[in-house]
Amino acid sequence: MSVEKSASGDVALKIERRWAAVSILIIAFLTGMAAYAGIHQAVMPQTTVEIINPTTLHMTGEFIESNLGSALEPDGSVTVRAVAQQYSFTPACIVVPKDTPITLRATSADVVHGLLIQQTNVNTMLVPGYVSVQTAKFEETGEHLMPCQEFCSVGHEGMWAKVQVIDKPQFLAMASNKRRLSCAE
Amino acid sequence: MLNSRRLIIAHFWVAFSVFGLALILGAWQMFIRSPLASWLGNPEWYYRSVTAHGTIMGYVFPTLVAMGFGYAITETSLKTDLIGRRWAWAGLGLVVLGAVTAMVPVSLGKASVLYTFYPPMIGNPFYYIGVVMVVVGSWIWVALMSVNLIVWKKRNPGAVVPLAMYANVAGSYLWGWTAVGAALELLLQIIPVALGLRTTIDAGLARVFFSWTLHAIVYFWLMPTYIAYYTIVPRAIGGRLYSDSMARISFSLFLVVAMPIGIHHTFADPQVGAGFKFIHSAFTAVVALPTLLTVFTICASVEIAGRLRGGKGPFGWLATLPWRNPAMLAIAFSFLMLGFGGAGGLINMSYQLDSSIHNTQWITGHFHLIFGGAIVIMYFVIAYDLWPHLTGRAIASMSLVRLQLWLWFIGMIVTTFPWHYVGILGMPRRMAYYDYSNPALSDEAAPVVMSAIGGFILLASGLLFLFILVRSHFERRIEPGQYTYAQAAHAVTRVPAALNAHGLWVALMVALTITNYGLPIMQLAVRDDTSVPAVFVGERR
Missing domain, CATH: 1.20.5 (Single alpha-helices involved in coiled-coils or other helix-helix interfaces)
Structure with a gap:
């Protein structure tokens, strides 16, 4: 060499x-x-880590049952609050207006779940003990499926919710006589 | 010099047997959740199967291949007897015992938590203890690789460490360190709960620990494949390794940058802040560097083979390559799959693009294409290449070998391309059943059938692989000669000290892990309000 x-x-x-x-x-x-x-x-990941106690979700705080669903905020935006548990989402059908800034706040009451809204880039994990925050804006009316995207034990395959995007005036009319909205009326 | 033949064959046979079993489970899963099957009465069977498939394919099979190949590399490249052969047998024993310990509760449906564990779901403690035993068994191998290299260096002061051994030891260090994340999650968090010593667990922290292991483990799986690219293929096809030092740089870089990037697996998680997500995203881009370097060096090495065989002009050398040689065929397939899979990986690396495919079937498609495709097809090559040296007999049939490789490539493409596609449609992962009669999901039915067919092709190819190996034990005796590695185009007489040792790179690996993981772990570990009640599966307490 x-x-x-x-x-x-x-x-x-x-x-x-x-x-x-x-x-x-x-x-x-x-x-x-x-x-x-x-x-x-x-799209940006949430900037702060928010802690929440999953054992008292149903008794106190923003995730009590009567506060779940879509809420119209004073600034015209909409906040959607949802809880995942084995094996369903509450609300099972979320209703949102189109062309409106939406803030999704969600958490889990038991194990790790996730949610994604099909045909959109709304996609987040739901880890018990933490609040997931994501913003979105829907440009078209219509219906999307919202499956749980993380294995959460034997009933995982049955955990599907829906998201309905409706016209803004229709949403505002619904919001005028109800504090928290979901599809079930 | 290959004196630990029985040890190496034992590793390979255990690895390939469990691979065969897990492959059958995988094909069954593809079938049962496709429109081809009517609904399975108990969905739990599906998750049981996924847990077993993932645990075997992720923890047991590649680990044993790396271990067996590592022992073979030690003896053939250092030209010396393996030091600590008894320890090596003990390591193998521990891996086997651990695998059995883990699989018993899984088979009984008491630990259907998937190989990613997912606390606060908690299964039977023996599942986790079994996985820990597999890891501890493999750590014996890590220690042995280190000891063998140190002793050899003492006996050969100043000598250049053969590339194969350099890379092999780098791979072992990477595994030793990356396994620590999951080990911490199991030992500090999950096992105490599974044993009933504690009832709550921080699910967010567990996910951060797991991400420490989850990404770099892929590079550990990749190491034997890259060693085959650099040191087997150029020799097998009659070429030369284009550059020995670039190879060392690539392996060193893997050691450094495979680790501090795992938080990209938690892009969509609420327990990690945006800053570390960005840092890990940027580091994930950097890990493409050693692969880009490898693609260049290997293509150039293959080109040398083509030109030595008379190929002329910019593309003429492609025609003169030995396409009937299994190593040539496999590396072409492997590179194609690596190219597609790597492009998908660049999409996953970006937070913005990832959010449209996170946890969809796209991800399943992605890692099957990279691991099952680009990586495992080279495991086949390693086996075919070593087998005559281990058995002293010829490979049963070269045309069957070619058929097997073709089937694996076609099967993997047919399986994973539709998977990527339905992922873009938003099809979630790991469900035992999909309602294809729902108009919103009916578009997914045809691609899912296609990918199930791909799964059957893969099963056929995998069984053919096992058949060829078995048959080769009964072939005619041959004298395979000395096992050799590819020679560099320009003889290597000296390499920089940093590229002849691992110290610097291991130090960087540990340092970057601390900077990139220290804070996210500490922030969660010091809080006492993040633990949530465990949810036990498989039994009622």
Whole structure:
């Protein structure tokens, strides 16, 4: 074996270094894209960690049964509160107005669940002990399925809820005579 | 020099036997939840099966392949007897005992919690204890790899550590450290509850611990495959390794950046703040670097083979490659699957894109394509390549080997592409049943049938693989000669000290784990108001 450098060795090294530089550029570009999307609020993870006691959900605080469902806020936005438990969501059918900023606040009463709204990018885990917060805006009316997306024991396959997106005036009319809304009227 | 043949064959046979069993379960799962099957009376059977499939395929099978291959690499690359063969047998014994201990409660339906554990659901304690035994058994291997390299270095001062051994030991250190996350979750959190010593558990903290293991474990699975890319394939197809030092850089980088990225598995979780999600997302992008380097080096190494065989021009070398050689075929398939799977991975890495596919069938498709596809197809190559050296007999039939590899590739594509597609439609994972008669889900029926068919093709290929290995034990005797590794195009006489040892990289791995995990873990661990009641499965208390 010779230790002196060969010409082809130098060429090989040069090509290799060029490729490494290209790879680093690709990665810098991807990271930059993620940072850009984050800063411009495309969708952002929740910024604060909120704690809640799952054993007293039904007795006190914002997740008592009479407070679940969609609430119209003074600023015109809508807050949806939901609870997941083995093997259903409450409310089982969520109603929201279109073209309105929605804040979803949800948690679990027992094990780890998750929810995703099909055809949208609303998708979050529900971990008992913590409150999940996600914002959304629906641009079209219609109905979406909302399955539990995390294994939560034997009844997991039956845990499907619905989301109905309705016109804003219709929602406001419903909200005028009821504090908390769900599809069941 | 391959004197621990029985030890290595024992590892491979246990690994491939349990792989066969788990493959049957996997195919059954594909079938039972597809429109091809009528509804299963008890959905619990499905989750039992998923728990067994995941536990075997995630913890037992790849670990045993890495262990057996590691012992083979030690003897063949260092050209010395394995030190601590008895310990190695003890490690294997512990893995087997642990696997049986874990699978008994799973089979009885007392631990259907899936291989990801999901506390506060708590199953039978023996399931978790069994998994811990598997991990402890594999840690014996980690220690042995380290000891063997240290002793060899003492005996050969200043010598260059062979690339295969360098990478093998890097893989063992990665596993040793990444398994700590799940071990902490099991020992500190889950097992005390499963044994009845405690009744509450912090589910959020458990998920953070698990993410510590969950991502880097994939790179541990990947290590034998990458070792095969760099050190087996170029030799098997008559090429040269383009660059030995780039290979070492790639393996060192895996050690460093595979670890501090796992929180991307908790992008949608409420117990981790946005800042660490971004940091881990950025580090996840960096882990693409060693793979991009590998793709270049291996393509260049394969090109050398094509040119040595008379290939000319920018693409002419492709035609002259030895396509009938199983190693050539497998690496082409592996790279195609790695390419598709890697592209999917880049999507998962971004918080924004991930939110449209998180926990859908897309994810199942993604990791089956990477692990089951790109990684496992190279495990087959490792077995086919080593088998004559282990048995002293020829491989039964090269055309069956080619058929097996083709079937695995086709099966994996047919299985995972529709999986990705229904994931985009929003089909959730891990359900025993889907109501395909619902108009909102009826679009998913045809792709699910297609992917079930892919599952059957995979099963056929897996069984064919086992058949070929069994038959090869009864083939004609041959003298396989010395087991060798690919030679570098430019002879390696010296490598930088940092690339001949692991100290720097292990230190970086630990340091980055502390910076990237320390705070998220501490923030949750110091709180006493985050624990929730355990929910026991499989029995009533």
